[in-house]
Amino acid sequence: MRRVYLDHNATTPLRPEARDAMIAAMEVCGNPSSVHAEGRAAKAVIEKARAQVAAAFGADGADIVFTSGSTEGAALALEGRGLHGAGIEHDAVRAWTVEDLPVSSQGAVTVADPARSTLQLANSETGVIQALPKGLAVTDATQAFGKLPIAFNWLDVQMALVSAHKLGGPKGVGAVVTKRGTDLEARIKGGGQEMGRRSGTENVIGIAGFGAAAEAAARDLANGIWETVAELRNILEKALEAGSKSTIFVGKDQDRLPNTLCFATPGWKGETQVMQMDLSGFAISAGSACSSGKVRASAVLTAMGYDEATAASAVRVSLGPETSEEDVLRFAETWLEKEKKHRARAA
Missing domain, CATH: 3.90.1150.10 (Aspartate Aminotransferase, domain 1)
Known part of the structure; x- marks a missing residue:
């Protein structure tokens, strides 16, 4: 059968492009925080992937902060902010929000105060796409990235959450995309990696796969x-x-x-x-x-x-x-x- x-x-199944990029990254032994040649080679893998994700998501000029996925990204972007949210959000988002935004019988959400609210771009269960209001604080774009012709720079949101394994990349890697200069306090503290917003040695292999998958997903979308x-x-x-x-x-x-x-x-x-x-x-x-x-x-x-x-x-x-x-x-x-x-x- x-x-x-x-x-x-x-x-999603792992894309061949992501697999190839990950295999190549396995041969890079340096720590990306090290200043020697091996470290710089690992750092170059990360920066290439950062550029690939930014290009695929229409986020040129924005900051791409790599995380372990959208669940961690939600905590990084939302914890302690008391933003308004809706009952249709993913549990990882609902955990950090005040659940008081009204939802219609067709799944459309009404947002009264965008700067103090979070709203998903598309729902994982129903597929319903939201009309995001201008000036929104955070959007969960996990399901939309790679499937819809969107660009972060068009959305007029402060931050967006994305994840590699929803578009043919590996599990265990994602990103918070922010407007440059956004105040985003690290929840995981330590060595100050990812522009001081997410400490810990980066998942070079996973990030390489994410970048390649994002690039391939953008190509498929255009085709x-x-x-x-x-x-x-x-x-x-x-x-x-x-x-x-x-x-x-x-x-x-x-x-x-x-x-x-x-x-x-x-x-x-x-x-x-x-x-x-x-x-x-x-x-x-x-x-x-x-x-x-x-x-x-x-x-x-x-x-x-x-x-x-x-x-x-x-x-x-x-x-x-x-x-x-x-x-x-x-x-x-x-x-x-x-x-x-x-x-x-x-x-």
């Missing part, structure tokens, strides 16, 4: 790959909609990430669907991967006003550049067969 990976919002993915997502949505009249397609009337489809079938638990589809050769998820293993209703759908039973029945399918039409049609056929059996058992 050929498995089909449809969980790209959780993590229209995600437009093709969006067409496949729409084919899948129509097939499921035609075969299951009781299923709710979340955020359907909003702009969404081109690869993301979230749907709920009340009475059929999301984790049950995930397990059944896994046994049939498909990898999907129920909620954010960082919350997997926790049997609970989706906090995102709950914040959008769905009742607990509906929120608990939601699953997410997230496609990637390698997904084929055969993959989505086979998924639809398999899922609809299982949904029919579920309805028969429930009758």
Whole structure:
């Protein structure tokens, strides 16, 4: 049985370009803080990747502060600031915010005070894209980077969070992108690496992979790959909609990430669907991967006003550049067969 990976919002396959860059970086033995030739060689790897990430994210002139990922980035950008946030944010962001921004039934968030607020660019579960207000303090761009034609310098935000493994880079590396001169106090103190904002010897190998992946992702975006993915997502949505009249397609009337489809079938638990589809050769998820293993209703759908039973029945399918039409049609056929059996058992 050929498995089909449809969980790209959780993590993505490592791009060949990232793998090659990481293998090359493994041969560089110096500490990037050292002043000798070996240290300078390691530092050069980091600075090349910094330039690649900046170019891919449209952040020329901004500061790229490498971290271990968006969870650490959220703590660095948000801890102690008391910014306003919404219930649809990732748990890593919600941990540091005052959760009082209103969310519509379609997942749109209203921001009254941008300079004192954080708002994600796109939601990991529903794919809903937000219209960011000017002057926003922080945006979580983790899911949007590499999938949407965006540029940090256009967004008019103070800081953004990004992560390598969402666009074909390695796990365990990300960045906080800030306007140059932004006051960003280090949470991890020590040797003063990353412009004094994140101490600790840099993950040279991971950072090299991040830079290469970001560059490749920008090239794919320019070549229209995600437009093709969006067409496949729409084919899948129509097939499921035609075969299951009781299923709710979340955020359907909003702009969404081109690869993301979230749907709920009340009475059929999301984790049950995930397990059944896994046994049939498909990898999907129920909620954010960082919350997997926790049997609970989706906090995102709950914040959008769905009742607990509906929120608990939601699953997410997230496609990637390698997904084929055969993959989505086979998924639809398999899922609809299982949904029919579920309805028969429930009758």
